[in-house]
Amino acid sequence: MNLDFTPEQEQFREKVRSWLLDNMPKEERVEGTDQAREYDLAWQKKLYEGGWAGINWPKEYGGQGFDTFQQLIFLMEYAKVNAPGDHYRFNGLNLAGPTIIACGSEEQKKQYLPPILKGEVIWCQGFSEPSAGSDLANLKCKAEIDGDELVVNGSKIWTSWARFADLQQLLVRTGAADSRHKGITWVINTMDNPGMEIRPIKDMSGGDDLHEVFYDNVRIPLKNVVGGIDNGWRVSMAQLAFERGTAFMPYAVRSSTLMEELIDVAKNTPLEDGRFAINDDHIAHELMKLRAETRALLAMTLMGVSRNERTGMPGPEGSILKLYSSEIHKKVLKLAMEILGPERFHNPDLGGDHWAWPRKFLYSFADTLGGGTSEIQRNIIGERVLGLPK
Amino acid sequence: MDLLPTEEQNQIVDASVGFLEKELPVERMLQSGEQPLIDRTMLGKIAELGWFGIGLSEDLGGVGYGLREETLLCVEMGRYLVSPAVLGSILGTRLAAVAGDEELAASIMAGEKLVAVAIPRYSQTPVVDNTVTGEYYVFEGDDADLVLIVDDNASALVEKSAISIFKALPCTDDKMQFAAASCENVSTVAALKKSDEDIYLRGVLLTAAMQLGIAEATRDRCVEYAKVREQYGKPIGAFQAIKHYCAEMAVKCEASLSQIYVAAIELEDPAKAQGDNAVFDTLCAKTLASDAAMDNANTAVQVHGGMGFTQEMDIHLFVKRAHVLDQLFGTQRKQLQQLSKLAGPAL
Ligand SMILES: Cc1cc2nc3c(=O)[nH]c(=O)nc-3n(C[C@H](O)[C@H](O)[C@H](O)COP(=O)(O)OP(=O)(O)OC[C@H]3O[C@@H](n4cnc5c(N)ncnc54)[C@H](O)[C@@H]3O)c2cc1C
Numbered sequence: 001m002n003l004d005f006t007p008e009q010e011q012f013r014e015k016v017r018s019w020l021l022d023n024m025p026k027e028e029r030v031e032g033t034d035q036a037r038e039y040d041l042a043w044q045k046k047l048y049e050g051g052w053a054g055i056n057w058p059k060e061y062g063g064q065g066f067d068t069f070q071q072l073i074f075l076m077e078y079a080k081v082n083a084p085g086d087h088y089r090f091n092g093l094n095l096a097g098p099t100i101i102a103c104g105s106e107e108q109k110k111q112y113l114p115p116i117l118k119g120e121v122i123w124c125q126g127f128s129e130p131s132a133g134s135d136l137a138n139l140k141c142k143a144e145i146d147g148d149e150l151v152v153n154g155s156k157i158w159t160s161w162a163r164f165a166d167l168q169q170l171l172v173r174t175g176a177a178d179s180r181h182k183g184i185t186w187v188i189n190t191m192d193n194p195g196m197e198i199r200p201i202k203d204m205s206g207g208d209d210l211h212e213v214f215y216d217n218v219r220i221p222l223k224n225v226v227g228g229i230d231n232g233w234r235v236s237m238a239q240l241a242f243e244r245g246t247a248f249m250p251y252a253v254r255s256s257t258l259m260e261e262l263i264d265v266a267k268n269t270p271l272e273d274g275r276f277a278i279n280d281d282h283i284a285h286e287l288m289k290l291r292a293e294t295r296a297l298l299a300m301t302l303m304g305v306s307r308n309e310r311t312g313m314p315g316p317e318g319s320i321l322k323l324y325s326s327e328i329h330k331k332v333l334k335l336a337m338e339i340l341g342p343e344r345f346h347n348p349d350l351g352g353d354h355w356a357w358p359r360k361f362l363y364s365f366a367d368t369l370g371g372g373t374s375e376i377q378r379n380i381i382g383e384r385v386l387g388l389p390k
Numbered sequence: 391m392d393l394l395p396t397e398e399q400n401q402i403v404d405a406s407v408g409f410l411e412k413e414l415p416v417e418r419m420l421q422s423g424e425q426p427l428i429d430r431t432m433l434g435k436i437a438e439l440g441w442f443g444i445g446l447s448e449d450l451g452g453v454g455y456g457l458r459e460e461t462l463l464c465v466e467m468g469r470y471l472v473s474p475a476v477l478g479s480i481l482g483t484r485l486a487a488v489a490g491d492e493e494l495a496a497s498i499m500a501g502e503k504l505v506a507v508a509i510p511r512y513s514q515t516p517v518v519d520n521t522v523t524g525e526y527y528v529f530e531g532d533d534a535d536l537v538l539i540v541d542d543n544a545s546a547l548v549e550k551s552a553i554s555i556f557k558a559l560p561c562t563d564d565k566m567q568f569a570a571a572s573c574e575n576v577s578t579v580a581a582l583k584k585s586d587e588d589i590y591l592r593g594v595l596l597t598a599a600m601q602l603g604i605a606e607a608t609r610d611r612c613v614e615y616a617k618v619r620e621q622y623g624k625p626i627g628a629f630q631a632i633k634h635y636c637a638e639m640a641v642k643c644e645a646s647l648s649q650i651y652v653a654a655i656e657l658e659d660p661a662k663a664q665g666d667n668a669v670f671d672t673l674c675a676k677t678l679a680s681d682a683a684m685d686n687a688n689t690a691v692q693v694h695g696g697m698g699f700t701q702e703m704d705i706h707l708f709v710k711r712a713h714v715l716d717q718l719f720g721t722q723r724k725q726l727q728q729l730s731k732l733a734g735p736a737l
Contacts, residue, residue, distance in 0.1 A: 260734035288726040292674035299648035306393040320644045382633035386613045389628045
């Protein structure tokens with residue numbers, strides 16, 4: 001039971017920190033535009049050149065092969081200095097890349113892995129469908145083998161960043177209609193492939209990063225299949241083995257930072273009776289309660305990493321962190337709306353961008369939906385952590 | 391960095407669970423009769439195990455472990471609904487030892503003297519070095535020799551005989567001895583300023599640990615019951631309403647557990663003990679553990695249905711104890727107030 005980092009780890013922390021401070025982009029990133037794509041790719045390129053790309057990828061595939069603690073320290077410092085989020089780089093670095101490392105052929109590895117690390121491509125994820133959300137195994141997007149190609153017909157939905165992506169990790173139905181987990185194939189698709197139509201969806205926070213994607217006789221070479229026909233369910237789980245319990249470190253740090261910012265806002269936002277919000281008992285109480293809950297996120301992340309080190313693999317406890325983290329984030333931003341009150345509609349002096357808080361609030365609804373809804377997390381905790389019957 | 395207990399720490403936990411299961415199983419609380427939560431024989435047995443001095447260094451006459459081991463032990467004490475006077479004696483030993491009264495420390499550690507825990511009643515005068523004045527509620531005072539009185543700035547032990555218990559009160563927590571008492575310039579037998587040793591903060595943390603014990607015990611009881619109790623032809627744990635209750639209980643346990651461990655590590659390190667992170671994290675720990683204990687115990691009644699409402703099952707005992715522990719070393723409300731005065735912690 002200790003919180004000690006070795007002198008080498010502390011040196012590593014310093015190295016990470018100073019490199020990031022020297023090299024982080026200074027300009028604004030404009031979400032939902034081509035500029036954002038260029039920004040993300042340029043930053044990835046810089047990370048690559050600095051020797052920081054693919055912190056959890058093995059060295060033989062061009063990654064850094066950092067041990068768990070180095071990853072933890074890197075992510076912690078990264079979040080503390082508020083370096084750019086993964087954004088459009090997310091799928092390549094965390095999902096498609098690791099999946100190809102785990103299940104891809106040598107040729108696929110050679111072709112697809114380096115461009116991810118070097119900041120040359122953006123990947124998106126085409127898993128969810130109108131009738132396959134939480135119940136992903138119900139997916140219907142059909143692929144038939146025709147010669148040395150797959151012919152894909154159907155549609156996907158909620159594909160983040162599709163219109164900015166070059167490549168797509170796509171799950172298709174290759175087995176019988178009712179084959180569920182047993183008849184799914186994981187395949188690499190190119191986003192400029194003929195027969196595809198991409199339509200943005202406007203979300204409640206005003207963004208349009210989500211998309212519907214339609215496939216009309218889209219032809220994909222069979223050599224793009226990763227892990228074999230009908231083996232896609234297993235393939236899509238393979239990236240889980242890359243997780244060391246560190247995935248929530250950025251969220252933990254960002255939530256703490258956000259919480260402290262909100263306390264500052266409460267100190268500066270007047271209520272209708274002239275007092276500052278922080279001096280209202282109800283608001284102070286709610287703020288401090290959330291401050292304590294937010295603080296625990298950091299401790300829980302360290303606990304997750306510790307467990308992972310003992311067992312050598314990520315446990316289902318990750319669901320506890322996902323659930324806790326996303327629900328807290330929502331609560332913090334809901335409280336922000338209460339604190340800001342009518343000010344949020346007109347006062348541009350509050351925190352610079354007066355829309356920042358409401359926009360974050362509106363976007364926080366995505367947290368308890370994407371990546372497995374809160375209800376699904378509770379199912380997983382009940383069944384796999386606690387052993388309750390299905 | 392490794393938040394999990396070491397093998398040696400796990401052995402301490404296993405040994406204490408073995409003892410508690412044999413000597414103080416929760417079923418003891420279901421028997422009718424007037425037996426107290428802790429009697430002299432039990433006090434002796436616990437003293438023999440060294441619990442009262444477990445976290446005290448050897449040069450102060452203790453067993454030589456630290457606050458982390460004390461914390462782990464208190465989680466188990468919470469789980470087995472052990473008397474808060476045991477916590478009183480753990481803190482009392484330390485207070486006496488750090489204040490330089492070796493003899494007093496040794497007698498508490500040996501189980502010759504039991505320490506009750508007092509909480510302020512209203513409009514409190516502060517504890518000063520040599521005297522205590524004010525009105526208090528005392529938990530587990532009937533059989534105690536000393537009373538631990540703590541406020542934000544100081545902590546003190548007073549002879550129980552020197553304070554006037556003016557009213558023994560029935561306690562919601564059935565077997566808990568509870569009384570209203572007053573002190574009028576009562577001399578302290580040992581006292582510490584916060585700057586010497588923050589007994590309050592240690593009390594906050596160890597109470598949080600006991601609350602975690604309750605949160606975990608009720609979670610475990612619910613999970614077991616949900617697997618075996620059947621309705622509509624299946625175990626109730628298959629119903630999502632019940633499953634999700636259990637999941638939320640697990641989340642609260644994990645948050646409290648992680649936060650308590652971090653706080654214990656920080657508070658044990660003397661270089662950090664008075665630092666802001668240690669204080670901040672300890673206050674957060676009890677805030678979370680108070681909720682975890684009270685909410686989980688509350689949910690546990692619901693999950694057990696009508697049986698949960700009876701005195702035939704032990705669930706109600708956890709509800710009651712959870713509320714007592716919330717009162718010890720400052721309620722959640724107080725911790726939140728203190729938290730609001732602190733700057734954001736270092737990340
Ligand atoms: C911001 C965002 C980005 C996304 N990005 C992508 C992406 O890039 N690629 C991609 O493939 N997908 C993406 N998704 C899709 C995401 O994975 C799904 O939204 C999610 O799995 C839920 O599916 P659904 O929306 O169909 O909701 P549904 O599954 O229809 O759920 C509706 C409600 O029913 C509940 N529910 C469903 N099943 C159960 C059950 N068994 N027990 C209890 N409650 C249940 C849910 O919790 C929810 O409250 C994204 C989603 C969001 C919000």
